[in-house]
Amino acid sequence: ASLQLSKSSWHARRARVILQNRAGKGKLAGAARDALGKIFTAEKNADYRLRALWALHVTGGIEQGQLLKATTDGDQHIRAWAVQLLCEDGPPTKAVRERFEKMAREDASPVVRLYLASALQRLAKPDRWDIATGLVSHAGDAKDHNLPKMIWYGVEPAVPEDPEKAVALASGSKIPLLTRYIARRLTAARSFEELVGAIGRATDSRKDLLLGMRDGLDGRNESQAPEGWTSVLIELEAAGGETASIARQLEQRFGGDRVVKKMLSTLRNSGASLDDRIQALRGLASRKRAELRPRLLALFHEKSLRSEAIRSMAAFDDADLGKALLEHYSKLSAGDKLEAIHALSARPGYGGQLTAAIKSGTVPRRDVPAYVARLLRRVVGSGFVEVWGPVDALPAEQAAAFKKYKALLSKGALAGANLGHGREVFEKTCSSCHKLYGKGGLIGPDITGANRTNIDYLLGNVLTPSAIIQDAYRMQMVLMRDGRLYSGIPAVESERVLELRVANQEKPVALAKSQIASREIAPVSMMPEGLLANLSDAEVLDLVAYLQKLKQVPLPKK
Template sequence: TIADHAHQSAHGGARVYQSDAFPEQYQGRIFMANIHEHAILTDRLQPVGSGFRGMHGDDFLLANNAQWVGFSMEVGPDGSVYVLDWHDADICGKEVLNKDTGRVFRVAAIDSSAQNFPNRYADLNTLSDLELARMQSVPSVWHATNARVILQHRSQTREIAADAVKAIEEQLQSTQHVDLRLRSLWTLHAIRKLSPQQMRRMFEDSEPYVRAWSIQLLCEDGQPPREAVDRFIKMASDDDSPIVRLYLSSAVQRMQDRPSKWSILNGLSQHAGDMGDHNLPKMHWFALEPLVVTDVARSLAFASTCKLPLLTRHIARRLADANKIDELLQGIAAASGANQVQLLLGLRDALEGRYDMQPPPSWEWVQQKLTAAGDEQAKLALQLSQQFGDAKAAEAMIQILRDRSTSMDSRRDAIQGLAGRKRPELRNMLVSLFDDPSVRRFAIRAVASYEDNALSRELLKRFAKLSDEDKLEAINAMSTRATHGNELTRALETGNIAKKEVPAHVARLLRRVVGNRFVDVWGPIDEIGSDKEALFVKYREVLKEDSVKKADASRGRLVFSKTCASCHKLYGEGSSIGPDLTGSNRAELEYILSNMLTPSAVIQDAYKMHLVLTDDGRIYSGIPTEENDRQLRMYVAGQNDPVTISKSQIESREISAVS
C-alpha cells in the first residue's frame, strides 16, 4: 500500500476526482467505497518519489442503510460521483443473497461549482473535430477523455480537421498546466499526428511527466527509434526525476533490443537514492529478471556495481534458482563490500530449506576469502557452510549456542540452521535450551525436526511452567510427527495436559498424525452439532446488548491471544495464517456468529490450509505465501515468520476444506 494509515476494512472501487462540481479541496483526491463501514472515504494523494502517498482525507459519506455496499465509482459529465451499490445483507458471504436490489446512486454537490462550458451536456458524437479538440482544455476529465476517444475513432477512417490538430498542438506548446499539456500529447498520439521527432523534443521538457509520457508513447510497440534509445540510455543515468526513471523501467520491459535494455538498466541501477522508493527497485527487477540467466557474467558484473541492494540480492537468488551456484560463488568472490554482502544474502535465501545441498567445487577457496573479508561476510559464509553440511560449521554454530553472551538473533539463527540439517549436536543440547529463556521458543520449535520422543517427554515435563505462548509452541511442535503426537496424546489421556490447551485446528492435525488412538482420547472432532440453528439461537441470547456491555474486554483479549492469535491478527498482534480480523465486520453479530460457529462454511482460496508431508515423516500445516520450482514458503500456526520447505523433500500435499 502507498497509504500512511489504515482504514481497517475492505474497500470496493476507487476513482480520482478530476472535475469541477465539488469544492476545490476535493480536486485530485481519491474516492473509495468502504464496504464494512457502508461509507465513501477519501484520501489526499501527495507526490512522493516515483509515485504518491495516500494521506487520510474526509470520511465523505456515511450511508444510513446497513445493506448499502459501495462497490464501484465513476465521475460523470456533470461532475457528480456515481456509485454502484451492491446492496446485500451478507457483504462477506460466498453467495449473493439479493440479486435484484443493486442500484446506482448519484452523489451531487448541493451548491455545484460546475462550469457551464460550451457543449457540456451535448452528445459529444455530434460535435465537430474542433469542438472535440477544445474539450481537451475543459475542467472535466470525463469530457476530455471521451472527446479523445471519439477523435481517435474518427482518425481511423479519415483525417482529423486541420484546425482541430492546430488547436491541440497550440495547447501542447503554450499552456503551463501540465495536465492540459498531457491531454494534448495523448490526443495527438491517439490521432497519429505526433511524430517521433516531436516526441523526442519532449525529452528536453521541464515537466517530468511530459518527458515520461514521451518515453511511454515511443515504446508502445516495443521498437522505439535508435536515436530515442540512445537518449533513453543517457536519461537513465542523468535524469534527476524518479518519475522519468519509473517510465524508463517500464519501457525496458517492452523493448526487444537486449544490449540496450542492459545499458538502460545499468544507468537506472546507479541511483542510490531510489533504494527506498516504493516502486523503482521492484520495477527495475521486473525488467532485469528475464535477462539474468541469459548472460551470467554480465549479471554478476551488474550486481557488483549496482547501488540498489534489492537488485543485487535478487540476481543472486535467480542465479541460484537456475543452478548457477558455482558461477555465482566466483562472482561473489570477485565482488566487495556491501554488494558482496547482498549477493551472499541472496544466495542464502535461495538455498533456504534445501538441506540436500553439497558444497560446490569452488566453495572452499571462496569461503576462505569471505572469512577474511569482514564480520558480516564471515557470518554469512558460516551459515552457507552449515547449509552445505559442513561439520566444522556445525561445530562453530554449537559454540555460538553455548555462549550466552552472543546475541539472541545469532543463537536463533544457529538453532534454525542446525535443526534444518537435523544435526545430532543440536539434538544433544536441546533439552538444556528448554531452560534458556532467551532461545526457549526456538528450541521448542526445533523439536519438530527430530524423530525422538525423548525430546517431547522432556518438553512435557516442563509444560506446566511454560508461558501461554510457549505452551502453544510446544503443542504445535508435538503435532507435526507421530512420535511426538503419541506422547502428547498420552499426556492428554492421563490428564497431565488439559484438552483446553489444544486448539481445534491442532486437534484435527493430531487426528491425522496419530490416528484413531487420538480420537479415542479426544472424542469426536466436529465443529458443532447437527442442530446448528439451536446454537445460533443460544448465542444470540448470550450476546444480547446488555450482556456485551457488562463483558470484560481485557479478558476477551486473553481469550483471543490463546484461541485465535495462532492464526489471526488483531490490531497488529497474532499470526498471519488467517485473515486479519482488525478490519472485519465485527460490529455485526450475525457475522461474528457465522464465523465462530461455522468457520469452515466459507473459506477464501488464499486462506485454505495446506497439509504438506515431507519424506522424513513431518507434517506442516499452514498457508503458502511464496512458491517457486524449488521452494515452498508457508506461514504455519503460531509463527510470525514463514518456514521454507524444499520441494525435493515433499512427499504429498493436499488442501484442507476445514478452517
C-alpha cells in the first residue's frame, strides 16, 4: 500500500496488481486497506490520491456511499474517476443517477463533464436524457474536441426511440453540433412531425435543426412535404436570411411537381440570388428532370453557372450535350475543362465521346488526369485502352521510371526549379484529391505533414501508389441503376445513403442505396501509376521542388 506514494509509477502499478491478487484470494491485510484509505483522504498530492482510489476499487475497499462523497471532492480528477467507478460494476442506482444529473448541470470542470458523457452509454436509454440535458447546457463545450461527440455517442441510440425527448434536447442544446446531429438522426428515422414542430417553435436552435434535417435528406427526395412544413416554410421565408435559404433547399426535397415548377422558375429568374439558382439547378439535376435537359446549354453560357451546368450534364445520358461540351472545350477555363472531363467520364456514352476527342486531339491527353483514365477504362472498356494505351504500369516500367526520375531530380536541378509553376502543376494534377496547406480535396491523405523532403519517399508514393493502401483510402466503384458510374472513397454510410468523396468536389456525393446497381472495392489505389507520364520533365521537376518546399509559395503572376 505504501508504494502508492512512490515516485515510480511502475512500482505503484505493480503494487496494485499484487494487492488485487491478494484481495481476490481473501488474503489482503486490513492494515493495507486502512493505509490506502488514509492516503485517499489525507494526502494532498492528487496523483497519489488517485492511485489509492484505484487500489481501493480493485480490492473492493470502497463503497458506493464513499464514491458518491468523492463526486463532491475539490479535485476535478477525483470527481471524474468517482463517476467512472460508480458505473464500473453495473447500472448506476437512482441515487447515483440523480447525483450525475446535478453534476451535469453544475460541475464547472469539462473533465468531469467528459466522464459524465462517457457514462451515458452505461445507462438504460430512458435514463440518459436528464443527464444529457445538463451536459448540453454548457455553451463553452461547443468547441471542445471531444465533449460534443461523446454526448452524441451517448444519446444517439435513444433518439429514434423517443423523438419527443430528442427534439427537446436538441432545441435546448447550446452545442450546435449536437443539435444538428439529432435533427439528422430524426430525419433518417423519418420522425418529421416532431422535427418540423421543433423548427417552427425554435429560435436559437432553428438554423442547426434545419441543417441537420438537410443533412439527413442528402441523396433522398421525398414525394411530399411533412405535415406542418408549408406553414413553417412561409414563416421562415418571411423572416429571410440564412435560415430562409436553408429552408428553400429543404423545400426542393419535398413536393413533387409543385416544387419542380418552383425550381424551374428560380432557375429562369436571372434576378434570383446565385446561391438559390445553384440550389435549384442541383435539385433538378438530382431528380434527373427532363425539363432541365433543354435548358442546360443556355445555363452553360452563363459564366456564373457554367461549372454547375457542366456538372449537371452528368445526370443525363445525352449525346447532344456531350457533343456541345466538346465543341466548346477549347474555350473553357482550366477549372471548367476539368469539370467537363469529369462529366464526360461518368457514363459509357459520354466516355465514348471523350475517348474519340482524345484520339482526335480535341481534348489533349495531358488534360486527362490519371485517375480519370482509370475510370474511363472501366466505363468505355478496351476501346479506351486502344486509344490511351496501358493505364497501369508494369513492375519493369515502374523500376525504369524510378531510375529516370531519380536521375532527373538531382539537388542542383531542384534548386533551379520554378516553384510557382510547380504549384500550378500541383493544383492541376494533384489538388483534386490531396490537400496541401489547407487547400485541396479529401479523397487522398492530407500531405501537408508528409515526409515530402525525402525524394525516395515522394517517388515511391507517386510511382507505386498501390504498394500500401490504408483502409480509409480504398477506392470504391459504384454503378447506379441509371448507368452513371462513381469512383471515390466512402465518407459516411447509413442504412439508406452512401456518401462518397469524389475528385474535384468539396462535399461528398450522397447516393441513395436503393439506386445503386453494383458496388465493388478496387484492389488498387485510386491514385494510379503513370501520374507523371503526362507531364514534361520540366513540369515534374517544378512539381517535386514545390512539394519539397515546407512553406506555401505564390502562384506566378499572370
